[in-house]
Amino acid sequence: MSKTxxxxxxxxxxxxxxxxxxxxxxxxxxxxxxVTSPVAFLGLKSRGNTVLYPERTFATADHNTPTINxxxxxxxxxxxxxLKALEExxxxxxxxxxxxxHQKNGIVHVVGPENGITLxxxxxxxxxxxTSTHGAFGAIAFGIxxxxxxxxxxxxxxxxxxPKKMRINVDGALGFGVTxxxxxxxxxSQLTTSGATGYFVEYAGEVFRNMTMEGRMTVCxxxxxxxxxxxxxxxxxxxxxxxxxxxxxxxxxxxxxxxEYWKTLxxxxxxxxxxxxxxxxxxxxxxxxxxxNPGMGIGITNNIPDAEMVEGGVATYKKxxxxxxxxxxxxxxxxxxDYVFLGSCTNGRxxxxxxFASIVKGKKKAENITAWLVPGSHIVEDKIKEEGLLExxxxxxxxxxxxxxxxxxxxxxxxxxxxxxxxSTSNRNFEGRQGPGSRTLLASPLxxxxxxxxxVVTDPRTLLKEEALA
Amino acid sequence: MAYDKFNILTSTAVPLPIENVxxxxxxxxxxxxxxxxxxxxxxxxxxxxxxxxxxPKEDFVLNNPTYSGKILVGGKNFGSGSSREHAAWAVYDxxxxxxxxxxxxxxxxxxxxxxxxxxxxxxxxxxxxxFSVIDADPxxxxxxxxxxxxxxLKASGESESFEINSYKKENMLNGYDDIDYxxxxxxxxxxxxxxRPF
Numbered sequence: 007m008s009k010t011x012x013x014x015x016x017x018x019x020x021x022x023x024x025x026x027x028x029x030x031x032x033x034x035x036x037x038x039x040x041v042t043s044p045v046a047f048l049g050l051k052s053r054g055n056t057v058l059y060p061e062r063t064f065a066t067a068d069h070n071t072p073t074i075n076x077x078x079x080x081x082x083x084x085x086x087x088x089l090k091a092l093e094e095x096x097x098x099x100x101x102x103x104x105x106x107x108h109q110k111n112g113i114v115h116v117v118g119p120e121n122g123i124t125l126x127x128x129x130x131x132x133x134x135x136x137t138s139t140h141g142a143f144g145a146i147a148f149g150i151x152x153x154x155x156x157x158x159x160x161x162x163x164x165x166x167x168x169p170k171k172m173r174i175n176v177d178g179a180l181g182f183g184v185t186x187x188x189x190x191x192x193x194x195s196q197l198t199t200s201g202a203t204g205y206f207v208e209y210a211g212e213v214f215r216n217m218t219m220e221g222r223m224t225v226c227x228x229x230x231x232x233x234x235x236x237x238x239x240x241x242x243x244x245x246x247x248x249x250x251x252x253x254x255x256x257x258x259x260x261x262x263x264x265x266e267y268w269k270t271l272x273x274x275x276x277x278x279x280x281x282x283x284x285x286x287x288x289x290x291x292x293x294x295x296x297x298x299n300p301g302m303g304i305g306i307t308n309n310i311p312d313a314e315m316v317e318g319g320v321a322t323y324k325k326x327x328x329x330x331x332x333x334x335x336x337x338x339x340x341x342x343x344d345y346v347f348l349g350s351c352t353n354g355r356x357x358x359x360x361x362f363a364s365i366v367k368g369k370k371k372a373e374n375i376t377a378w379l380v381p382g383s384h385i386v387e388d389k390i391k392e393e394g395l396l397e398x399x400x401x402x403x404x405x406x407x408x409x410x411x412x413x414x415x416x417x418x419x420x421x422x423x424x425x426x427x428x429x430s431t432s433n434r435n436f437e438g439r440q441g442p443g444s445r446t447l448l449a450s451p452l453x454x455x456x457x458x459x460x461x462v463v464t465d466p467r468t469l470l471k472e473e474a475l476a
Numbered sequence: 477m478a479y480d481k482f483n484i485l486t487s488t489a490v491p492l493p494i495e496n497v498x499x500x501x502x503x504x505x506x507x508x509x510x511x512x513x514x515x516x517x518x519x520x521x522x523x524x525x526x527x528x529x530x531x532p533k534e535d536f537v538l539n540n541p542t543y544s545g546k547i548l549v550g551g552k553n554f555g556s557g558s559s560r561e562h563a564a565w566a567v568y569d570x571x572x573x574x575x576x577x578x579x580x581x582x583x584x585x586x587x588x589x590x591x592x593x594x595x596x597x598x599x600x601x602x603x604x605x606x607f608s609v610i611d612a613d614p615x616x617x618x619x620x621x622x623x624x625x626x627x628x629l630k631a632s633g634e635s636e637s638f639e640i641n642s643y644k645k646e647n648m649l650n651g652y653d654d655i656d657y658x659x660x661x662x663x664x665x666x667x668x669x670x671x672r673p674f
Contacts, residue, residue, distance in 0.1 A: 021668045041509075042561070045511070045512065053659075125674060134558075150559060157655055200579060200581070299556070319495050322494055417506060437500070437501060438504055443528070
């Protein structure tokens, strides 16, 4: 029978099927971090269970970590306590641990791929909804709760009903200044934040085929923001090129064997999806959000829609605009911004820093802007230095922080103050997400950079054009 | 952690007629720093419930003594966003045993089922009816009957059935959880793992 990419990977990981119940689903790779794992280890201990396959779990500290002075003791005692718990639990069970200060440390969804832990055809989970990132490699990857973290630790399995299947095709070519982040925000704006709930998505079409691995990671990362458990892209030469010779990638004969399997990982021609959607890449503009969920996004040159034009309840929509202190019909371009955040598992990779630097090069940070530039890992940080990007951003008046999740969820000290408006390359614009009372506009690294040098929401194409003409 | 058994719950309900309630609202990230599962109910809906000086916001439903009960009724797409199980813990720790909505986000629904909070998905029309009935009489009772898979407005007898797979239903009726099940099939899992290519 014809199968989709998702079917092939899912079905090969089912240990047991329960009638009118979930599948017992085997997990190849498990990431843990300091926030969603401590209670799982407590549960494990209280039941007298052990970690079944410690070599299949990888720990890194990211959610809580400071992004300045990482060599000093962590000031917040609660954060310090969680970091200590992660370190102790990892040590007690023989789990690999890349803690604060370790040269491999960084955001879990950045360090997994860059160290070859993420592989095509693998099943990957983590107590973090943006685990969907790893689907860029043709893996089935999704976020789980802490009870499930305990399940994976003790049995290497979770119990999941198989989701329905959706394919999203984006054909054609992307316009000038349109990035993978814009593609994702566009799709979410079309589907709403619940439009893909219950589904696992495969992204297909020319736009994704032409996208870099880092771009694919950005798109898959945001799958959860339309409600999908995850999204995936069939592996191709770019995928193999990216993973080859990384720390944990199979080597020699194991690579050849794996490659034989990976080459089978694509959707059969006549395979059927429960839902299929097609968009045209040329319809996509640089995007920006204006509300309090990632589905509330528009092309940057558009005005905020009227309540009557959007799906869903008018009361909820007005509450959202009220929180943002915006009005229906207003333009986004020109809105005065206070903070710019470049980073997160969505846009904290080297290509994002290259994009940011391409705009700020030779310009100066606007005086009204406080900018936080946070690399996704030490490896990204090192590349920023090696490629001369640090000099460019420093000359433009920016400073580089140390890796971590930072202001994406503001668990550490990087909190946008109440009432302040931030353009952020992260993934969520929920009320208070970046700090109590903070107001977030989600956008690409290009939009963030253009805004950082002008001080107001700016279409990056206007600056890129100037550059091209100069 | 095995949890309380769930059979028939009859209770008044707390209405929250807002759509897309995300888990950052249910429990903001800055309250996720515990290493034990304790006290999360205190910070349930923290920023909707309290001002920045920690005084209660009087217009928020949890601060309104008119409404109480073990059932929380939310708008469409309840529990979207972050996978934090802390959101389900906060709902449970506050005292809710059932959440009713016309649509749930996947991870939140799974997390609830894993800790003994029953997510009940009803039709949009029935959800509107529940909101209007509570609005008319905050003391009205709702019966959630897990064995029969029904939710009933006690005053009028109006009822709707809801879906739950039979495996999860057995678990909730008996207070079993998935780890109990998985640890019993350890050797089967080990045989499977031995065949994995990586």
